[in-house]
Amino acid sequence: MPVHAITPDYKGDVKDRLENFHGNQIVYVGWDHHLMFCAAFAYPLPPETPFRALRDEVMPEAFSLHPEWSKIDWSAATWLLDGQPFEPQLDVALKDQGIGHKSLLRFQTPDLKGYKGAGV
């Protein structure tokens, strides 16, 4: 039973369905083992956004405050998309490489251990 309600066959109103975001989809991006940022960031983006634009134009505003941001070697970074290993194609749209509404992207930079090597 998907809900214990007094109303038979009660259906909830899906507040975050894609149509409610005026042409955008939500994409979350988190940097593993870098807790200077308390949580992954949420971005509303057109599904046609190329991955390169997300990485090079959207992400830097918030992520670049980290002292290690400028040291990232993107060719060595690894990614997870919704928990699965993922190889982003830089010039392909988000929607055309499986990055859906409310997908979570996580990236790992194993050579960078965070501020003072403490995962910060």
Next chain:
Amino acid sequence: MAAKKLNIKDKYRLLTRDLDWEFSYQDRNKAFPFEEFEGIKITDWSKWEDPFRLTMDSYWKYQAEKEKKLYAIFDAFSQNNGQLNISDPRYVNALKIFLTGVSPLEYQAFQGFAHTGRQFGGVGARVACQMQSIDELRHVQTQVHAMSHYNKFFDGLQDWSHMHDRVWYLSVPKSFFNDARAAGPFEFMVAIGFSFEYVLTNLLFVPFMSGAAYNGDMATVTFGFSAQSDEARHMTLGLEVIKFLLEQHEDNVPIVQKWIDKWFWRGTRLLTIVAMMMDYMLPNKVMSWKEAWEVYFEEAGGALFKDLARYGITMPKYADVIEKEKEHISHQAWWTFYTHGHAAGFHTWIPTDEELDWLSEKYPDTFDKYYRPRWELAKEMEARGERFYTKALPQLCTTCQIPMLFTEMDDPSQTCYRDSVYNGDRYHFCSDGCKDIFDDEPEKFVQSWLPVHQIFQGNCGGPGVEDILRDYYQMNVGVDNMDIKGSPDEERWKKWKGVA
């Protein structure tokens, strides 16, 4: 002829059990339509033992006496400029969270118990719920009056009920209670009456009221004392509900266990904010969150669950995770507010060196390793004139609505991510506990009003963060928010104290 004065026993019977009547020409099930859909089986309401040996007339008399004293102290506090006797203006920020985050929950409790008090078929339970409902309404009133004095001298207390409905982090306490009130009456009682009032309330009130005492806030201390006798009754009711449900029918046991698991988890998530207040916001500290958790949950709660074992009730699910969390959650939460200090309705700050050392001493296994480096980074940035404020909005947990700030407890430098796909949409959670709650009732939680998503949908004005804070949250931007350093609160305090 003068009316005969009733003895206490007769009066008690007439004013409680005798208020019920037989349904001779109406269907009793239609009069109490909420009683069966949750699957709880009640075979005999007369087995309910009234936890409040109190009738309405003595209730009024007793409460009136208490409140007369309470308001006399508020008056004295205000006439003597009590705000000057607090330890430090940082303390008032804990009150701002209390007034915007907790007092409105007292109001929600009033509404919830009023509804529940109407819906129970047993008259004893109805009367008990109605009395608690009135208590909760009194509590919101006395809290507002206790804190109104501070509103004359400090920022951020001016629009608490509006803020409760709209501000991003206040959706956490608001949605907690909305979840309970949207449940059936029995789940509400297990959620609020038992899990919150009985198991967890000491962790809110004892630290908060002791914190007030340690920091010279006599208005709040006095409110706390005044509420204490009510809280004792509420705890008795919470325990009676559990025992009654478990004794009525064995089929109730798994349902009650599931509710205990759910509401214990939701309650501990909600108390994260209390953890943060204790460890970071009280200038004069009472005890660490970890110590409070050990005393008030592990010892007291452990004994309680041993008692309930004879009904087949076990410790709440994920109690083992929570035991590890006591080392971490206060640090993770204050860092979140510090880095979102531009978007909070209160001030934030870097702990002083003495406070950092206190934290190291209280958390020898975790603080220096995981959390002190964050504050060293914050200090470096502040010294460069670049006080750290996060520049994007955080991912939130669909169930508790807290930013996804919690880590894996066995790997505290890694965020804990969980998700579920339901009807083609993906939902994210901060923990297994929050994921389980969603998975059990997805049709309820697909409706979560997640502030970050609401902003992106254009439902909160904006689009700039400042516009949202000013126009939608009704904060005084640049006054209520930002670091305590250089805030009008701090400036005024220095002027009063004659400090340059």
